[in-house]
Amino acid sequence: MTLKIYGYAASRAIRTLWLCEELGVSYEHGKTTTADGGTRTPAYLKVNPAGHIPAIDDGGFALSESMAINLYLAKKHGKLYPADxxxxxxxxxxxxxxxxxxxxxxxxxxxxxxxxxxxxxxxxxxxxxxxxxxxxxxxxxxxxxxxxxxxxxxxxxxxxxxxxxxxxxxxxxxxxxxxxxxxxxxxxxxxxxxxxxxxxxx
Ligand SMILES: N[C@@H](CCC(=O)N[C@@H](CS)C(=O)NCC(=O)O)C(=O)O
CATH class of the missing domain: 1.20.1050.10 (Glutathione S-transferase Yfyf (Class Pi); Chain A, domain 2)
Structure with missing residues (x-):
């Protein structure tokens, strides 16, 4: 299943969008914003109960917090992640x-x-x-x-x-x-x- 990244690019989601470009991982980009209430919909709160962006859905695994997401994705894809x-x-x-x-x-x-x-x-x-x-x-x-x-x-x-x-x-x-x-x-x-x-x- 394609990785889904939630959060418009001018938000902290840029951190994960940049990383996925580095990793060469294909992703779907959900341009969720606060302005239109998108971070508080029941569907979005299932992905990130804290109601912030970015968040990801990686084949049913939901994760939030930009730094945690990036450390997870870099480690999972074995790129830019220190081995020792x-x-x-x-x-x-x-x-x-x-x-x-x-x-x-x-x-x-x-x-x-x-x-x-x-x-x-x-x-x-x-x-x-x-x-x-x-x-x-x-x-x-x-x-x-x-x-x-x-x-x-x-x-x-x-x-x-x-x-x-x-x-x-x-x-x-x-x-x-x-x-x-x-x-x-x-x-x-x-x-x-x-x-x-x-x-x-x-
Ligand atoms: N510590 C979080 C901060 C997330 C955060 O505050 N994101 C802002 C956008 S850049 C947000 O979701 N604001 C809208 C809201 O809180 O509803 C992270 O690094 O992911």
Whole structure:
């Protein structure tokens, strides 16, 4: 049965769409949105009782949480997933880390800095969110000063998961964080990422 990915491409579903392009896995894309109530229908709540996107249905196996979905799919398809326990643990570490340290501040910063109409933006929320991002971004820049990818010489699911959370940082000045800036561009310039971006932007 074809893998089904739920969630419009401009949402966190981009993370899984990008991964499936990397894996070469065919999928059906259900462009579920919040705006039309799609995340709260009885049918969708059977897939993800938490009512968020993304979620997947992989032949009757339902899974939610973007990082869990991506770790599962990469492991299942044996691509971008570190084979040794230390590499695997590092992929978990970076995936948990980016969710704990950056996922929410990035969303708050984008929402109040760019997405909302100017009259609805709260400058303080945007400023506080950007401040909260500063230390984790420095940590990333430091980690990437040693090796081209996160704890690796090769692009892995750890890079995809972290870079996918930081999509919007492609469009801002990361001066002072040259390793982070170069790595983020390298990740998002990958052919699979370009395809996923087209889904999002096109
Ligand atoms: N931690 C979750 C967050 C999921 C999430 O909050 N998704 C947003 C869209 S990007 C959503 O579903 N919002 C609509 C809603 O909560 O109804 C993940 O990484 O998958």
């Amino acid at each position: 326990p230390h590499g695997e643990a590092k992929a978990w570490q970076w995936s948990f880390w980016v969710m704990a340290e950056l996922d929410q501040p990035v969303v708050r910063w984008i929402t109040h800095g760019m997405l909302l109409p100017p009259e609805s933006r709260d400058v303080k929320i945007a400023r506080d969110a950007r401040e909260a991002m500063e230390w984790p971004l420095q940590v990333l820049d430091g980690a990437l000063s040693k090796r081209p990818y996160l704890d690796s010489d090769l692009f892995t699911i750890a890079d995809l998961n972290v870079a996918s959370v930081l999509y919007r940082l492609l469009f801002v000045d990361l001066a002072g964080k040259p390793h982070l800036e170069a790595w983020l561009k390298r990740c998002w310039d990958r052919p699979a990422a370009v395809k996923a971006r087209r889904l999002r932007e096109g």
